[in-house]
Amino acid sequence: MSQATPVAKQVLVLGASSEAARAVKELLALGYKVLWVSGDELPSNGLDSPALAKYANCRLYALEGHVGRFVSHFLHQGQRLALSTSAIIVATGNERYFPAERYGLELSSLVWTTSQVKEQLKKPLPQSVLAFRDKRILLLLDWSGETSKELVSESFSLAGELCERCRSEVYFFYRDLTVDSPGWEQRTRELRDKGVVFCRYGEPEVTVGEAAVSISYLEGTVEGDLLVLPEAVRPRGDTAELAEILQVRLGEDGYFQELNIRKYRAGLSARKGIFFAGRCHMDCDASEAESDALQVVAAVDALLGQGALEPEEVIAYVDPSKCIRCLTCVRTCPHAAVQVVEYEDMDVVAARVDELACWGCGACASNCPVQAIEMVGQEMPAWVQGV
Amino acid sequence: MIVAERKPLSEIIAKVEGYNRLLIVGCNTCVAVCQAGGEKEVAMLAAALRLRFRDRQPAMEIIERSVERQCEEEFNQVLAEDIAHAEAVLSMACGVGVQTLVEQFPDAIVLPAVNTKFMGRPEERGVWSERCIGCGNCVLDKFGGICPITRCAKSLLNGPCGGSENGRCEVDPENLECAWQLIYDRLARLGQLDRLLEIEPPKDWSTARYGGPRKIVRKDMVL
Amino acid sequence: MREHPSVIVVGGGIAGLTAALNLAERGAHVTLVERDSVLGGNARTVCCKAIAGECQLCGGCLLGERLELIVSSPVELLLETSVARVERDNGGFLVYLEGAEKSSPLRAQAVILATGFDHVDAHTKGPYGYGILPSVTTGEEMERKIKEEGQGAYDALGLHKVAFIQCVGSRDEHVGRGYCSQVCCRYALRLARLLKARQPELEITIFKMDIQNSGRDFQKTWQAAQEEGIRIVAGLPAVIRRSSEEPRRATFVYDDILAGQIVQEDFDLVVLSVGMQPRRDAEQVAELFGINQDRYGFFAVGDDLISTIVPGVFVAGTCQAPRSMAEAAAHAQQAAEACYRYLQELAL
Amino acid sequence: MGDHQKIVVMACKHSAGEALRELQREGWALPDGVEWVELPCGGSLDELHILRAFEAGAAAVLVLACYHGACRSLDGSRWAEKRVQAIQEMLAEIGIEQDRLEFRNIAPTMPADLASWVEALHRRVLAPAGE
The missing domain is CATH 3.50.50.60 (FAD/NAD(P)-binding domain)
Known part of the structure; x- marks a missing residue:
């Protein structure tokens, strides 16, 4: 039973995020054939190779098969498209929004988001710089709730750029200064050296006037020309639908991957051969997301790199002649490894555990109402069979 | 399918206490699917009873069997010897299965081990709910495919009673949805709300249980 | 090949x-x-x-x-x-x-x-009295004790008030460690919740510079800790001394920045959240x-x-x-x- | 049957199993009469197997599964706990004390707890009979 099944070094990468691009690049370098698919436009960043097939604006509507032989069904320019791959990396990223309600503030000429500042800075000179030249800018972080690492990191970068390029006077307000990533403390120190003023608040009071904004905090009131608020991040709107198609569960907070220490950050989903990378499953900034993509590629290559897959030492086996097709195992399996199928050689319809997708957890066997599932490879004492 | 539930162990124990050779027979159809009386449940009940009577001398003998469909005599034929040997038969099938055994083996003492509840479906793993009471005259087409006879606690046919609140039924707000809310929502979805303007005449219950035990005879299938 | x-x-x-x-x-x-x-x-x-x-x-x-x-x-x-x-x-x-x-x-x-890495040696933070005061320990020691003795290692010690002091040897250029050790907020909050769950009447205070509450894994812990009544104070003590009333207890003065007051308080156990060093x-x-x-x-x-x-x-x-x-x-x-x-x- | 001379521990190999092996590396051994049944996951705990353990003469059964949220198969530890509760109800009707079936969550990093639970259970249910 434990025979190696040959698999193709072919991977589907879902999503148009920078971490998806990083995963694609790394897979190509390792000699994989890559299918890069996104519901949105794909970045045109020179990633071209005969081993890469790109499909933009493409919607996944069904997934069949298991690790080593997934078949993904897409709608692409009105056509149905079926793609076969051995593994899938989900790197769809997250979604940003401005939490106006949480802040109790509307965006205006005096209140900008970090993204707006970033966009402005990307504009051609002198426009980009003049918008902030010699202005006093109040950056207000973790106000009224959580702040993602991605936005803290971005705020650090913006504060530095505003100081250096625009000679802005930047006040950086925070409740708890987030520095828990390698090198971040150093970043804040460099910002201080550049002239950024860090101010800790307890409960800040924000006033948006006609021509100026002000923040009152522990040590007084600072008035500025512009208030910059970070946006918030949330799971992409299509996450739940995608999860259903991929047959993976979402965490309570709606991101991919339930917080499970045995899995999270390792990029492993509960389904063999499906991996999560970057911001679709973790709180991280763009560069950490790309690092995550690399470690996921390392996991993918550990799985497929030898060109063959072997089942776990313990796996579930359904005796098709005993199966009553009650679907209990199909509904119970946390790894989506069981399906009711036609056994062509035996001319019966019964549940079948995909031996490569099975983790050997035994939930199906212990739930089976007719004892039709055996855990092959598991040693049990004789009394289990009855005295 | 037919949905059943194992009787409380204490009740089963009281029933079988007087016997020393017991045959437990499960059914691998409906009651197996609803995890009340399949092979696994038979094994569990047998183990529990052996434990309960573990000090009895001589030891209680318990034979475990399961058949494909206990409501069919052909499938039960294999039980003949065991039934003859046993002092009592504990059937884990629905009431139909129990009575099939009784009719098929007139000398056997057959005891039910499950309570047969209703015809229903699994809503999710471990949750079953009633969908059909078998009234014998299906009206689902009129109500957007939702049965007011089964799912309305009062089997109302002309709209909800006054006890419908926030889509829940006053009889058991926690567990029951108001069928009429479901019907309304469904018809609204189909753009068929005008159907609700039709007055439904009193139902003819003669096709249901109230006409006595029912029987179907297919003339084309009987010689 | x-x-x-x-x-x-x-x-x-x-x-x-x-x-x-x-x-x-x-x-x-x-x-x-x-x-x-x-x-x-x-x-x-x-x-x-x-x-x-x-x-x-x-x-x-x-x-x-x-x-x-x-x-x-x-x-x-x-x-x-x-x-x-x-x-x-x-x-x-x-x-x-x-x-x-x-x-x-x-x-x-x-x-x-x-x-x-090596754990920061708490002795190097002399004014905190580690190694001298019996009631001053480190997060590392607490982990080790629980690992060796079991989850209930601190159950029967008669504790009423416990303090965790964050950033001991971290984020401190004066001791040559101007970096965040990443793990101390997480382990301190989690250890605090563990103690609190086992002894609900225990009063636990965490003295911090900035709580590093980012990461999806830690957000839940951070919120739960606050709901469970674990007190968080922005402000670190300069010196920890033996309590004059009860020699087995420790006492210190801290500046509660957000409350704007200076407070002296006694604790049965002070846990120094030591960080990492090369x-x-x-x-x-x-x-x-x-x-x-x-x-x-x-x-x-x-x-x-x-x-x-x-x-x-x-x-x-x-x-x-x-x-x-x-x-x-x-x-x-x-x-x-x-x-x-x-x-x-x-x-x- | 009837010679209540053993304790059966049904244990997830990922948590309890790892903890046991750490104990064994340190020289600890399971007390006499403790039978260790290793499961691939708490989710594979079968109610029937618990009953069969009692039938086979176990004086007590201890079920060990991961902490909820740490099960690599997501629900395994929750299944195990639910099943133990269901069997405890059955035991009450059968006339076996419910405390002869114990459920505990455990992590691989809890060898000390594992040893103390097993030893305590051993003292409680086996030692008196041996006196």
Whole structure:
């Protein structure tokens, strides 16, 4: 039973995020054939190779098969498209929004988001710089709730750029200064050296006037020309639908991957051969997301790199002649490894555990109402069979 | 399918206490699917009873069997010897299965081990709910495919009673949805709300249980 | 056909194990060198902080699985062995070992350094009275005690008030450690919740500079801790003394910045949340392999946080910067990827 | 049957199993009469197997599964706990004290707790009979 099944070094990468691009690049370098698919436009960043097939604006509507032989069904320019791959990396990223309600503030000429500042800075000179030249800018972080690492990191970068390029006077307000990533403390120190003023608040009071904004905090009131608020991040709107198609569960907070220490950050989903990378499953900034993509590629290559897959030492086996097709195992399996199928050689319809997708957890066997599932490879004492 | 539930162990124990050779027979159809009386449940009940009577001398003998469909005599034929040997038969099938055994083996003492509840479906793993009471005259087409006879606690046919609140039924707000809310929502979805303007005449219950035990005879299938 | 590339992984903690396993699964011949007589490194003394049946996602249990996998893997394990000398050899490395059963040097195309960290020695923070006051302990000691004695290690000690002091030896340029140790907020909050769950009447206060409450894994803990009545005070004490009323207790004065008042309070137990520092032998290791150290003594790397100035020498885990166990494992896997790519390019 | 001379521990190999092996590396051994049944996951705990353990003469059964949220198969530890509760109800009707079936969550990093639970259970249910 434990025979190696040959698999193709072919991977589907879902999503148009920078971490998806990083995963694609790394897979190509390792000699994989890559299918890069996104519901949105794909970045045109020179990633071209005969081993890469790109499909933009493409919607996944069904997934069949298991690790080593997934078949993904897409709608692409009105056509149905079926793609076969051995593994899938989900790197769809997250979604940003401005939490106006949480802040109790509307965006205006005096209140900008970090993204707006970033966009402005990307504009051609002198426009980009003049918008902030010699202005006093109040950056207000973790106000009224959580702040993602991605936005803290971005705020650090913006504060530095505003100081250096625009000679802005930047006040950086925070409740708890987030520095828990390698090198971040150093970043804040460099910002201080550049002239950024860090101010800790307890409960800040924000006033948006006609021509100026002000923040009152522990040590007084600072008035500025512009208030910059970070946006918030949330799971992409299509996450739940995608999860259903991929047959993976979402965490309570709606991101991919339930917080499970045995899995999270390792990029492993509960389904063999499906991996999560970057911001679709973790709180991280763009560069950490790309690092995550690399470690996921390392996991993918550990799985497929030898060109063959072997089942776990313990796996579930359904005796098709005993199966009553009650679907209990199909509904119970946390790894989506069981399906009711036609056994062509035996001319019966019964549940079948995909031996490569099975983790050997035994939930199906212990739930089976007719004892039709055996855990092959598991040693049990004789009394289990009855005295 | 037919949905059943194992009787409380204490009740089963009281029933079988007087016997020393017991045959437990499960059914691998409906009651197996609803995890009340399949092979696994038979094994569990047998183990529990052996434990309960573990000090009895001589030891209680318990034979475990399961058949494909206990409501069919052909499938039960294999039980003949065991039934003859046993002092009592504990059937884990629905009431139909129990009575099939009784009719098929007139000398056997057959005891039910499950309570047969209703015809229903699994809503999710471990949750079953009633969908059909078998009234014998299906009206689902009129109500957007939702049965007011089964799912309305009062089997109302002309709209909800006054006890419908926030889509829940006053009889058991926690567990029951108001069928009429479901019907309304469904018809609204189909753009068929005008159907609700039709007055439904009193139902003819003669096709249901109230006409006595029912029987179907297919003339084309009987010689 | 080329023979399998060989890699030496130095250090058998969570990072070293992770990198070694990944490379071995991908067909590399891996030798793991560990100076200790057992594998596991610092992770061995990390306790479980689960409460009321629920995992707190601390990552302490990530080690065991790897320890079991490594034994059945083809990775060659050399315990009680350290690197004595390194020579460049035909584009690769010739590594002379000390203490190994093997006396001949090992040849490898690449090396992954995963030598880990040392806990900050709380003695160096003299005014906190560690080692003098019986009621002052460290987070590391608390973890170790719970690991060794069980989840109830602190149940019967008659504690009423416990303080955790954050950033002891971290984020402090004066002691040469101007970096966040990443893990202390997480372990302190989780340990606090563990104590509180077992002894609900316990009054626990966490004295902090900034709570590092980012990361999806920690957000839940942070919120729950506050709901459970664990008090968070922005402000650190300067000195911890023996309480004049009860010599077994500790007392200190702190400036509650947000409340704007100066308070003196007694505690039965003061837990110093000590951070991470480079291993005391980091300098020797850096010298052996010809790599640089950063201003704090961690191994210096390029922008990828993996590559050193010596091609073929990569670093993984906490020898590069402080990291939690899960993060160290992730970093190590990333190092394995960089290393594997390097080997591939070498082969061409 | 009837010679209540053993305790059966049904244990997830990923948590309890790892903890046991750590104990064993340190020289600890399971007390006499403790039978260790290793499960691939708490989710594979079968109610029937618990009953069969009692039938086979176990004086007590201890079920050990991961902490909820740490099960690599997501629900395994929750299944195990639910099943133990269901069997405890059955035991009450059968006339076996419910405390002869124990459920505990455990992590691989809890060898000390594992040893103390097993030893305590051993003292409680086996030692008196041996006196």
